[in-house]
Amino acid sequence: MKDETDRQAEQPKKVLTPAARRALAEAEERRKAYQAKASRAPKELGGRGGQDPARYGDWEVKGIATDF
Template sequence: MQDHRDDSAPEPAPPRALTPAAERALAEAAERRAAIDARAAAIQARPERQGRGGLEPVRYEDWEVKGLAVDF
């Protein structure tokens, strides 16, 4: 007996409309990400001499090493 399965993926549901509060939250998050990226670019423009390498540990206004963060 043969299986006649349809291996095609189901169609995705249409996107739901966002509430005004959700749209504001997304816009605020985008602004924060842009500010963090701008600050990171400014920090990268002045590299640390004989630093530890990698991403700047204070890029999120706290000190982060190996996934642990400490606020100043």
Template sequence: MDEDKTEPRKPLSEAAKRALAEAEARRAAMDAALKDRPKEINGRDGPEPVRYGDWEVGGIATDF
């Protein structure tokens, strides 16, 4: 039987760990800010599309 043979990952540098922690903090702050917003009437369903810096309309993504 084939076993899942994955090679061990290279340890992250301190700078990479710091960058990942900062990105997680930014995501948490954005999520907290979105919870405080008033409910949009007749808005789009799903997560806020501008959260990741782009907007999708009819399958075409554009960025600001």
């Protein structure tokens, strides 16, 4: 039985179109800009921690979830 890495090594590399390469480059630039902006933001003191409820749709504190 072959390992997953062996199977990946046997497969030919996919050729990306110029549009795909451009999209990947733009995504990388946006990712770097977001990380740079996030690192400059002031840190919250005494925040609730955990995942962002606005993104995931739930507020959870001490195991109790409240859905808005």
